[in-house]
Amino acid sequence: MDFLKVFAVALVAFVQLFPSAIGASSWGYFGSDGPSHWADVSATCGMSSQSPINIIPTDTLMSSMDAFTLTKFDTTTGLSLNIVNNGHTGILLGQRSKCPGGGLTGDYNTAQLHFHWGKTDAEGSEHTVDGTRFPMEMHIVNYKSSYASVSDAAGHSDGLAVLGFFFEIGDTSHPGIQKIVDALSSITVSGSNTTVTAFNLNELLPSSFSEFYRYSGSLTTPTCNEVVTWSVFPQTIKITSTQMDVFRTLQSEEQNDDGNHNMFNNYRPVQAMGSRKLYANFNPNAGARPSVHLSLSLLALLSCILSRMF
Numbered sequence: 001m002d003f004l005k006v007f008a009v010a011l012v013a014f015v016q017l018f019p020s021a022i023g024a025s026s027w028g029y030f031g032s033d034g035p036s037h038w039a040d041v042s043a044t045c046g047m048s049s050q051s052p053i054n055i056i057p058t059d060t061l062m063s064s065m066d067a068f069t070l071t072k073f074d075t076t077t078g079l080s081l082n083i084v085n086n087g088h089t090g091i092l093l094g095q096r097s098k099c100p101g102g103g104l105t106g107d108y109n110t111a112q113l114h115f116h117w118g119k120t121d122a123e124g125s126e127h128t129v130d131g132t133r134f135p136m137e138m139h140i141v142n143y144k145s146s147y148a149s150v151s152d153a154a155g156h157s158d159g160l161a162v163l164g165f166f167f168e169i170g171d172t173s174h175p176g177i178q179k180i181v182d183a184l185s186s187i188t189v190s191g192s193n194t195t196v197t198a199f200n201l202n203e204l205l206p207s208s209f210s211e212f213y214r215y216s217g218s219l220t221t222p223t224c225n226e227v228v229t230w231s232v233f234p235q236t237i238k239i240t241s242t243q244m245d246v247f248r249t250l251q252s253e254e255q256n257d258d259g260n261h262n263m264f265n266n267y268r269p270v271q272a273m274g275s276r277k278l279y280a281n282f283n284p285n286a287g288a289r290p291s292v293h294l295s296l297s298l299l300a301l302l303s304c305i306l307s308r309m310f
C-alpha cells in the first residue's frame with residue numbers, strides 16, 4: 001500500500017515537472033532535437049536569464065547567506081523511493097523532505113534529484129567553473145511549499161530552488177553514490193523505474209557544503225522556465241570512473257551521435273550571463289592568494305639572484 005501510494009504520488013510529480021517527457025520526443029541533446037532547437041519547442045528557452053552558466057569566481061559579489069540544512073530526504077523507516085529513467089536522465093523522486101536555509105525566503109520541499117553526465121569523464125556537468133567542465137552534475141530540485149505543486153511553483157518566479165553539485169573522479173567514491181549506481185542497472189530501459197530504500201540525503205553530499213554560488217536562472221531543459229534560484233556548490237562529490245560508466249549504460253529515447261541509444265552528454269551548453277549578477281556566500285578567490293603571493297615571492301627571489309649575478 002505504501003509503495004503504491006508513493007509510486008502514484010511520485011509519478012504525478014514527475015509528469016508535472018517534465019510534461020514534455022511524456023509522449024513523443026520533441027527535444028533532446030543531439031541533432032535536430034538538440035539544445036540549439038529548444039527555442040522552437042518553448043520560446044522561453046531563447047530568453048535572457050537561462051541556465052546553466054559559466055561561473056567566473058573573480059566576477060562574484062559577496063553576499064551573506066546561511067548554509068543549507070538537508071538532513072531529511074524521506075528518512076521514514078521502510079519507505080521506498082522511486083528512481084526513474086525518463087529517457088533524458090535518471091531521477092530519484094522524494095516527497096517528504098524540507099530544504100531550509102541557503103538564504104531562501106520561505107520553506108521549500110525537495111521534489112526530486114537527477115543527474116547530467118558526459119560521454120567521457122572530461123565532460124558532463126551543466127555549469128562550468130572558469131570554463132572547466134566536470135564529469136557529472138547532480139540537481140536537487142526543490143519547490144516553494146506555499147505553492148500547491150511542482151508544476152504550480154514552475155509558474156512563479158520564486159517557485160523553484162535547485163541545488164547543483166559537481167562530481168569529480170577519485171580512486172574511491174563518496175560512499176552514498178553506490179546506492180544510486182546499484183539502482184541504475186534496473187532502469188537501463190527508457191521509461192522504466194525501480195525503488196531504492198529511503199536514505200538520508202546527506203549520504204550523497206560532500207561532508208561540507210556551506211559555501212555556494214547563487215544566481216537567478218532557469219530549468220535547463222524545455223520548457224526552460226525562468227523560475228529557478230540556483231545554488232551551485234564548489235565542493236565536489238567523488239565518484240570512480242567505473243561508477244561513471246554505469247550511468248552511460250542507461251538507454252535514452254533518442255539516438256546519440258554514435259548511432260546508438262546510450263545516454264550521455266545530456267547537458268545543455270552554458271548560456272549568456274547578460275546583466276545578471278553572480279553572488280557567493282564565501283570568497284571564491286581566497287584560495288588563489290597564496291599562489292599569487294608565492295609567485296610574487298619567487299619573482300622577488302629571482303630578481304634578487306639576477307641582481308647579484310649581473
Ligand SMILES: [Zn+2]
Pocket residue numbers: 114115116139220
Ligand atoms: Zn538538471
